[in-house]
Amino acid sequence: MTAPASSPSRPVGRRTVVIAVAVVAALLLGAALVVVISRGDPDAERTTPQGDQPTTAPASDTTEGTVPGLRFLPEDVPDDGSRAPLTGLPVADPRTLDRPLLAIKVDNLDVPGETARPQTGLAFADVVVEEVVEGGITRFVLLMHSTDPPPVGPIRSARTTDVHLLPAFGTSLFAYSGGNPGVLAAVRAAPAILDRGGESPPAYVRVPDRSAPHDLYLRTEVVWGDPGVATPPPPLSDFRPRGAPVSGGEPTGGVAIDHGGMASSPIRWEWQPTVRRWVRYQRESVHVDGEGYAVGPRNVVVAFTDYRPSPADPRSPEAVTVGAGEAWILIDGKVVTGRWERPTEDSPFSLLDAAGRPVRLSAGRTWIELVEPAAATLLPAA
Template sequence: MLMSDPRTPFRLLAPVLGAVLAASACGGGGSSQTLPTIAPTTAIPASTTTVASTTTVVEVPTTEAVSVDTVPATTVPATTTLGVATTTTINGWTGAVHPLTGLPATDGTSGRPALVVKVGNNDSRSLPHVGLEAADVVYEAHIENGVTRFLAVYHSEVPLRVGPVRSARSSDIDLIGNLDRPTFAYWGSNEGVGNEVEAAVDQGTFVGMTTTGDGQHFFFRAEGRAETPYDGMVDSAAMAVASTGSPPDPIFAFGPLPASAIPIRGLRWEAPRRIIDWVWSHGAARWARYHQGVPLLDDLGVQLAADNVLVLFVDYRRSAADFMSPQALSTGSGDGWLLRDGTATGVTWSRPFAADRWMLTDDDTGAEVFLRPGRTWVALARLSEAEILDPDQVAQLTG
């Protein structure tokens, strides 16, 4: 049975979020440097496959102001969030909307910069993910060894914690170049990628926060997860409060369903060592994520889902900074598919420069194609890696 999202967000007042983890961090991604170990505040995921719904309006309670002395940021439940994001469209709404989701900003838009976190997805040791469902946009790209890794973008809502946090890749730099100088949180990198990241910081592309430099006190290792480096977490809400800068401009256009959209049940992206499926859930009116043939659950046992799934076929080259790692070329143009509202539309994507927003046009008519207001996952796939699922394949996934 599909249910509404049980993780009703709470307002987290600035005094609480201003509490910072006291830590002395050093070392790069995947290292064994000493960082604080924090006991988990949520249980191991239950064996449910609830898909978070965006079709109902939920009343959002607020918390009273509390002292940072009595409730430090490291002990607030992981479901607490900064900001209260609207989770559904409102008919006739003419007010402000969140720039990265297009959803009504009933309490006004945030003046904070976007927060981007590099999130691991190497294998089962990366599970469960924490805070990924709250992201406005999630990019998924190839890394080495035939697997993928996430780049989660937060603005309308920021969860208290996000993880597991992993090391940066060359692909990340251009991908977040259109977010108007966001804060980028990552767990170190090798020397070559580190030099690329530092150059991008110097150019004003983003503000870097990592375990080996500025912002290292926001990172910690979570007790009860897999071994290092799969236990790295970031105090994302506190980091967002500490970030300075401007909010992002929209990177997608939101609007009506394309006339050329055709109904489908699901889509598969098959990488060398990764099978990723998206299946349309009629009950939740969202695309439910499957990973290696089973529902991909977060730390609360809720299946991850998206309002839009944008499959962009891109070229990859070997990173000049890390010969072991593929680098996605996310500028230029190419083909793709937009999944929204239980349909698929063939699109042509274009983005001449890293600072430009994504432009989508119908690959038959040339008309502009719009996303549904909501949260979007972007798959940076190689040509021929994706296919539409047939009913039998969907039935095997959903039982």
């Protein structure tokens, strides 16, 4: 695989833009959810779901500082020894660790005049993988396991990138809105993926306050209610206790990413030391989800990879996630320059430093950016 050139990083100025975003959760959880999808059938049954699912989130997080105007999903809960495999964090209810991984495809179109923001569920995912689709647009694969999110969305279609990516995390349920015939055939043929795309109500619902195609949402409890042979995920890392020293690495203020293309939305991750999180900016505004939580994971992994034309549609890029490539692993205000490795499709990702030693992520949530060489630039440390 092609690695990015080892030229010095361009300095990029740091700007902090704080925005207040109206919370869509009230609309999702309080308003009637209507017009249900059933594999694209225009005569699909209409329904209003009963008994909205409560959000499982602890009431406080005493280890955090504050960033004015921002709030983050709390993480500290009583520690009874149960740890989530994708975060290394204690969980409020250990029984959640027995359920399978649920991978959800979420919209991220964000251009002047049309946007999928604010999405719901971003702050609740244990891991989020961001991949490029047509025109430089990105979509998210939310890996849900240890928390109970509100209805997640907007849901969008699958790509062949997902078919090759998801087996790295075990046998998972996969929720998405559809795809072309080649993609659908690949999803259904994948032994490590249980197809839960385009299901009938009450799993998928359309909300009245958003326009199609940005109006389709998923009720995760319905999908988890039919787990089939899907399994809990393997551990993502041998997690470091939060605040433990990072082995190696250089201080950095974060990373800027620009995928190019007419519909690309520039991305920036900035280190916020008072909360020990990487805060995400998109189009120069803090990325806040529909529950009002700022996107602020503990780890950001920039995995440099090639994109090739998808066999299902040559106009659609497919990320190459089997093999190896350079990686920037952002942890606790530092960047560890190393590699990602995944020798086979059913292998997990390994993150290694320049000497070939495993890199331990910080306990907490992780975002993985699938980035082409030269599309990312490190920011100078403050």
